[in-house]
Amino acid sequence: xxxRIAVIGAGAAGLMAAGRAAELGADVVLxxxxxxxxxxxxxxxxxxxxxxxxxxxxxxxxxxxxxxRFLMNAFHRFFRDELLELLARYGVNTQTExxxxxxxxxxxxxxxxxxxxxxGTEYGVDVRYRSEVRExxxxxxxVKGVQLANAxxxxxxxxxxxxxxxxxxxTGSTGQGYLxxxxxxxxxxxxxPALVPLTVTERSIAKALQGISLxxxxxxxxxxxxxxxxxxxxxxxxxxxxxxxxFTHFGVSGPLILTASGAVVETLRKGQPVTLSIxxxxxxxxxxxxxRLQRExxxxxxxxxxxxxxxxxxxxxxxxxxxxxxLEDDRHVHRIRVEEREKIVALIKNFxxxxxxxxxxxxxxxxxxxxxxxxxxxVSFASRKVTGLYLVGEVLDLxxxxxxxxxxxxxxxxxxAGSDAALAxxxxx
Numbered sequence: 001x002x003x004r005i006a007v008i009g010a011g012a013a014g015l016m017a018a019g020r021a022a023e024l025g026a027d028v029v030l031x032x033x034x035x036x037x038x039x040x041x042x043x044x045x046x047x048x049x050x051x052x053x054x055x056x057x058x059x060x061x062x063x064x065x066x067x068x069r070f071l072m073n074a075f076h077r078f079f080r081d082e083l084l085e086l087l088a089r090y091g092v093n094t095q096t097e098x099x100x101x102x103x104x105x106x107x108x109x110x111x112x113x114x115x116x117x118x119x120g121t122e123y124g125v126d127v128r129y130r131s132e133v134r135e136x137x138x139x140x141x142x143v144k145g146v147q148l149a150n151a152x153x154x155x156x157x158x159x160x161x162x163x164x165x166x167x168x169x170x171t172g173s174t175g176q177g178y179l180x181x182x183x184x185x186x187x188x189x190x191x192x193p194a195l196v197p198l199t200v201t202e203r204s205i206a207k208a209l210q211g212i213s214l215x216x217x218x219x220x221x222x223x224x225x226x227x228x229x230x231x232x233x234x235x236x237x238x239x240x241x242x243x244x245x246x247f248t249h250f251g252v253s254g255p256l257i258l259t260a261s262g263a264v265v266e267t268l269r270k271g272q273p274v275t276l277s278i279x280x281x282x283x284x285x286x287x288x289x290x291x292r293l294q295r296e297x298x299x300x301x302x303x304x305x306x307x308x309x310x311x312x313x314x315x316x317x318x319x320x321x322x323x324x325x326x327l328e329d330d331r332h333v334h335r336i337r338v339e340e341r342e343k344i345v346a347l348i349k350n351f352x353x354x355x356x357x358x359x360x361x362x363x364x365x366x367x368x369x370x371x372x373x374x375x376x377x378x379v380s381f382a383s384r385k386v387t388g389l390y391l392v393g394e395v396l397d398l399x400x401x402x403x404x405x406x407x408x409x410x411x412x413x414x415x416x417a418g419s420d421a422a423l424a425x426x427x428x429x
Contacts, residue, residue: 003027003425005418006146006156008133009177010037012407013393013414014162015116020418021160022123026425029154030125031146032172033132038113039171040164044407045101049109051087052080052411053404054100063400064409065236065262070373070398071409074381078415080408090115101404136161136180136389143388158388158421162414165367165394166191177395178370185385187372192269193364194262194399197253200276201354205320209247212314216242218282219256221355222275223267233274235263237401242282252276252353259401262368265358278351280313289345297341301334305344308333312348321347366406368399380420381413388424390417 003026007018010032018030030037041049053060057075061068084094084102092115093105104111121127132149136159145155163177178188200206218241221233239259246254264274281289300308306322306329313321322329325344327336336344361367371391375384383389392413400406 004029004154004156005158005160005421005425006031006154007160007162007418008136008146008180009162009164009172009393010034010127010129011040011162011164011172011393012038012116012410013164013417014160015113015120016411016414017160017162017390017392017418017421018125018127019116019119019123020415021422022120022125022418024419024422024426026418026422028120028123028125029156030120030127031131031133031148031154032127032129033149034172035129037117037127037129040168040173041113041116041407042109043168043171044109045103045404047109048103048107049112050101050103050402050404050407051094051112052083052102052408054080054096054102055403059238060405060408063237063403063405064398065400067373067398068400070378071412073378074409074412074416078412082415083408083411086119087112087115090118099403133176133180136184136386138184138386138389141387143386157425158390160390160392160414160417160421161395162392162410163395165364165370166361167193167364167367169362173367173394175367181371181391181395184383184389186375186383186391189369189372189397190269191361191367191369192262192265193358193361194265194368195258195365195402196261196265196358196363197248198251198257198261198264198276198355199357199359200251201356203250205324206247206251206353207249208320209316210249212247212316213244213254214246214278214280214313214317215244216282217245217256218242218279219245219260220277220279221260221264222277223272225272233260233263233267235260237262245278250359251355255402258365261358261364262399264355265368268355268357274355276353276355278353280317280348280351286345286349289348290341293341293344297333297336302332304329304331305333305336309344321351365402366399367394368397370395370397373397379416381417382420388421390421392417 164173166175309318393410
């Protein structure tokens with residue numbers, strides 16, 4: 001069975017790899033331990049599946065941080081246009097939404113999953129569910145097949161490892177692929193959650209704000225080095241100037257927070273503290289906020305602060321800001337002194353939180369870390385350690401922002417690995 005290709009994992013990368021290899025004439029078996037394919041696809045993009053993004057290539061690559069250059073060749077060979085054309089062949093038309101995010105017009109993630117399944121089965125992919133792989137069989141540095149949990153063996157001349165990360169284990173991503181790669185000599189970069197909600201020290205305040213979503217705010221993260229010097233936390237991928245965030249009972253979440261979470265988690269892992277500053281009115285300078293407050297204090301002199309602030313922010317947040325100001329609740333705003341007004345301005349422009357950590361790895365939308373990229377060929381996604389082994393998708397040390405970037409990396413790496421594995425098995429390479 002030297003010409004057979006075994007693909008481990010029927011997620012985005014695995015489905016694409018299997019379909020492409022079969023399209024090129026390979027004998028492909030797709031092994032999925034769950035009872036259906038693409039479970040993570042089905043929950044992605046709030047069950048709408050944010051397939052990819054309309055950003056130009058150079059900007060697109062920047063969303064992977066310093067590892068983005070690894071994908072340059074892959075994206076030149078199979079990128080957004082090719083992906084959308086393939087999906088359209090199977091009835092999935094798309095639309096571009098805010099932030100360049102591309103979704104199926106139907107807003108159904110299942111349509112994307114089903115299209116990828118049809119792509120493979122049309123060309124004869126043998127899809128086997130409840131088929132958990134325990135081990136990749138290798139002899140003298142060459143892949144020979146896989147060993148299943150039920151003790152049976154599938155012979156193959158190539159294996160494409162597409163098991164996903166260690167996030168959202170209910171979808172089948174339990175980190176097993178990292179162990180298989182490591183057992184074959186691959187280096188695993190430290191695993192950590194990415195695109196993950198953050199926890200805060202001020203739990204009681206967060207709980208009071210639970211469920212409040214804010215739009216058009218600015219989030220800035222600060223850290224402190226060993227010498228006590230405070231600096232703005234540098235993000236490996238670009239942060240939007242303004243955007244959305246959400247308060248939870250344990251801390252903060254939402255697009256702005258998730259985008260920054262990878263850098264925050266890594267900084268905390270190094271033992272450096274992280275503080276979040278929220279600018280609730282980024283379109284106004286401190287002076288403009290001060291002046292507007294003064295005008296409103298004069299126009300509504302007998303209002304209380306928490307009532308007046310409801311014209312600025314949601315009611316629950318107005319209550320919290322009023323409490324944090326330290327002013328007596330029964331004091332009318334016309335009795336608020338200038339220095340007290342400055343404290344209110346500071347709360348509006350610099351609402352500070354102490355980040356204590358994040359939710360666990362399983363709660364992250366994606367897993368940062370994984371197989372070291374210098375051990376993988378960026379042209380074919382073939383292992384540099386084992387002949388006939390390919391590593392694709394989230395199992396690699398690639399993690400990007402929210403917005404369709406992670407799925408595009410999975411699709412592109414799967415397509416190139418499927419292509420190379422099929423052509424190599426056919427003796428054309």
